[in-house]
Amino acid sequence: MIRNNDTISPYQLAMITIMTIISVEVFSLAAEAADELGTDGWLIIVILGIINIFAALVIIRLNSIFPGKTIAEYSQIIIGKVPGKVLTGLFAVYLIIVIAYVTRVFTEVVKMFLLFRTPTEVIMLSLVLVCTYTVRGGVECVARVNELVFPILFIPFFIVLIFGYPIMDFSNLLPVLQTPPEKILASIPRMIFSFGGIELALYYIGFMKEPGKAYKPLIISIIFILLFFVMITVFCIAAFGAKTVTKIIWPLAAYIRTVSLPGVFLERLDGVILSLWVLTVFTTIVSVLFIASYSISKAAGTKEQKQYVLPLVMIIYYLALQPQSLAELYEWGNLIFPYAVAAFMYVVPAALLLTAKLRKMGVKRNESD
Amino acid sequence: MRAIKSMKAAAILLCVLLLTGCWDKIEIEDRLFVLSIGVDSVELAEKKASKDKYTLSFVSPVVDQIKEGPGPAFRTYKTVDNSIIMSLSQLLERFSKKQFFGHTRNIFFGEDVLKDEKLLKEILDGISRYHEFHNSMYAYIVPGRAEEVFKVKPMYDKLLAPYIAGIIENSDYTSKVIKLTLSDMIIMLENQKGGLVIPRINPGKEEVKISGAGVLKDYKLIGYLDDQETSVYNWLTDKAKGGDIAVEYKGISTVFRHFDFDRKIELSKVENGNIYLNYIMETEGSIEEFMIGKEILDNVLLKEISREVEKRIENEGEKLIKKFQQEFKADLIGARDYLSKYQPKLYKTIEKDYEKFFIDSIVIEVTANVSIRRVGLIK
Numbered sequence: 001m002i003r004n005n006d007t008i009s010p011y012q013l014a015m016i017t018i019m020t021i022i023s024v025e026v027f028s029l030a031a032e033a034a035d036e037l038g039t040d041g042w043l044i045i046v047i048l049g050i051i052n053i054f055a056a057l058v059i060i061r062l063n064s065i066f067p068g069k070t071i072a073e074y075s076q077i078i079i080g081k082v083p084g085k086v087l088t089g090l091f092a093v094y095l096i097i098v099i100a101y102v103t104r105v106f107t108e109v110v111k112m113f114l115l116f117r118t119p120t121e122v123i124m125l126s127l128v129l130v131c132t133y134t135v136r137g138g139v140e141c142v143a144r145v146n147e148l149v150f151p152i153l154f155i156p157f158f159i160v161l162i163f164g165y166p167i168m169d170f171s172n173l174l175p176v177l178q179t180p181p182e183k184i185l186a187s188i189p190r191m192i193f194s195f196g197g198i199e200l201a202l203y204y205i206g207f208m209k210e211p212g213k214a215y216k217p218l219i220i221s222i223i224f225i226l227l228f229f230v231m232i233t234v235f236c237i238a239a240f241g242a243k244t245v246t247k248i249i250w251p252l253a254a255y256i257r258t259v260s261l262p263g264v265f266l267e268r269l270d271g272v273i274l275s276l277w278v279l280t281v282f283t284t285i286v287s288v289l290f291i292a293s294y295s296i297s298k299a300a301g302t303k304e305q306k307q308y309v310l311p312l313v314m315i316i317y318y319l320a321l322q323p324q325s326l327a328e329l330y331e332w333g334n335l336i337f338p339y340a341v342a343a344f345m346y347v348v349p350a351a352l353l354l355t356a357k358l359r360k361m362g363v364k365r366n367e368s369d
Numbered sequence: 370m371r372a373i374k375s376m377k378a379a380a381i382l383l384c385v386l387l388l389t390g391c392w393d394k395i396e397i398e399d400r401l402f403v404l405s406i407g408v409d410s411v412e413l414a415e416k417k418a419s420k421d422k423y424t425l426s427f428v429s430p431v432v433d434q435i436k437e438g439p440g441p442a443f444r445t446y447k448t449v450d451n452s453i454i455m456s457l458s459q460l461l462e463r464f465s466k467k468q469f470f471g472h473t474r475n476i477f478f479g480e481d482v483l484k485d486e487k488l489l490k491e492i493l494d495g496i497s498r499y500h501e502f503h504n505s506m507y508a509y510i511v512p513g514r515a516e517e518v519f520k521v522k523p524m525y526d527k528l529l530a531p532y533i534a535g536i537i538e539n540s541d542y543t544s545k546v547i548k549l550t551l552s553d554m555i556i557m558l559e560n561q562k563g564g565l566v567i568p569r570i571n572p573g574k575e576e577v578k579i580s581g582a583g584v585l586k587d588y589k590l591i592g593y594l595d596d597q598e599t600s601v602y603n604w605l606t607d608k609a610k611g612g613d614i615a616v617e618y619k620g621i622s623t624v625f626r627h628f629d630f631d632r633k634i635e636l637s638k639v640e641n642g643n644i645y646l647n648y649i650m651e652t653e654g655s656i657e658e659f660m661i662g663k664e665i666l667d668n669v670l671l672k673e674i675s676r677e678v679e680k681r682i683e684n685e686g687e688k689l690i691k692k693f694q695q696e697f698k699a700d701l702i703g704a705r706d707y708l709s710k711y712q713p714k715l716y717k718t719i720e721k722d723y724e725k726f727f728i729d730s731i732v733i734e735v736t737a738n739v740s741i742r743r744v745g746l747i748k
Contacts, residue, residue: 112500117392167552174710244556258505258552268471268503 049226070206404530407515504552544612
């Protein structure tokens, strides 16, 4: 099924996971976390990260039963041909909505901070069309783009974040752990989307030669994301205080705007960082779009995924323009994603794994070995 | 074959012509770099329409005059309108350049704006919502009208904005100047529910002086701190760094200079429904002036002088705390901050009626701990 040159290395898997999960929500994450739990906002991210490590373990376990196969293929083995195809189709629909959402948020942020007069359509299309070009190159191309962008993005990002030190007051994080546990539990479903993207490992592990090698990169990448998110939340709350953070739509953007490198030789870094941040959105869309087109090709039973990419762009473009305003966009996102992400990240892998175990499918691995 | 090739080439060239473009390009010559903004409520004589609320003044440098030119190096553009955004578009209607706020250093609020809760809330929202403003500019209150500041012709500087911003940056060396950026101001107003201490700037003819501070409560100006009180305010809120404290010792005036000033708060006890807080001030520095013919390099003497400095800090601190408790009736000295951060359980019991509790039942004591390390170059 998978051609010989269509494999990815464990390192590339980690890069794909990191770059997919980190996307538009980094800018609003601190506001959402502080809104839920005030000064304990970082706690919810730690809890979600730990939950997601277990989710990742389930996903890898499931994939190692069927080495060399993605969920689009083995779901047809586990639950039958037609239900498997339906599941794959649903997956594709969900991913397309994710891309549309990410594209729209991206456009809104860029229009707010960088390109005021550039038409929305131009910003969207130029982004999605570049992604199309990459996605048509196949899984290797997607993996390499992720691998390439990672250092370009994170090194400057970390430098700028650290230079915000003078405006931070860490006593703003006090009091620690004063939130009642039931409030923490209640906030988990609302924050799930921030880690959305791990479910793509259901596919990408299938492109690895040995699924058993996926444990290390996947867990390390989740821990990396966890630390990165905690850092952003802590820095934003320290800089503005938990009360003010909740009033800002994109606290990280506001944080970067207040940072100036010492000696005044570099001020106003927001333009630079926002243009770099375009890259994280780009990689997110690339890895999701690839899986979306791949799922459709599997559901339709075709060999290649290339031909589906361009038509998908039109659907994405149409969907992305549907919300009338930023408020409506966020409303829709909060309505759809908690359920969709929970379903595809936790319920589907767990259910499939259980069914496979009950039907004693682990035996098949010995045959293929 | 050839035809197809040339068609392809033509298509690519067409792409270059048709698909390139930049909607957001503004040439640097077309930009009007705004360095300072002044906000006033409108004067009756200037009112053009009944809706007008604000007078905004924008100061921008005149590039060819900065170095050698005989003329003034900056110009003031004044607008009268009913909101900050409308004022900005009014500038576009009246002048050829497009204003740019990336380098704005100062924002001056006239006294009238800060006396009117609604005006202030509107203007603050306008400023924090508008993406072009960077919140790192410094904020000031001007007794009288903000536009007065722009009439100052600085004696030794060509430009006004860097001159004033430079004074604010001296706050590392003198505790009598409060450094307040716009983002600090917005955060403080949010956290203190409308309470704020904002540096006051007094425009003169050829210079300005940062002197004292305005005190706001519930988004309204309720009074001023004088120079000395500003310094004490900086001590109490742990914002002071460098500075000088003058004391008398046996009829000789002497100066204690510090480069660091630390404030810690401790909860000493909770008794009969009262909360006793202890503000511990710690500082170290040198003696800068004494009297020729008298040796000061003497441990016992230095201990005594440091005791004098401590007494001064304690007295002044307690005096200002009284002022905040009884005159302003507003907790802007960090007691609430401390209680909510370090004593959350205790704070929860008094959160509801905190203001009344602060006035009646919080007893604050100041303990200073001064170490004199050096005495200068002569004994």
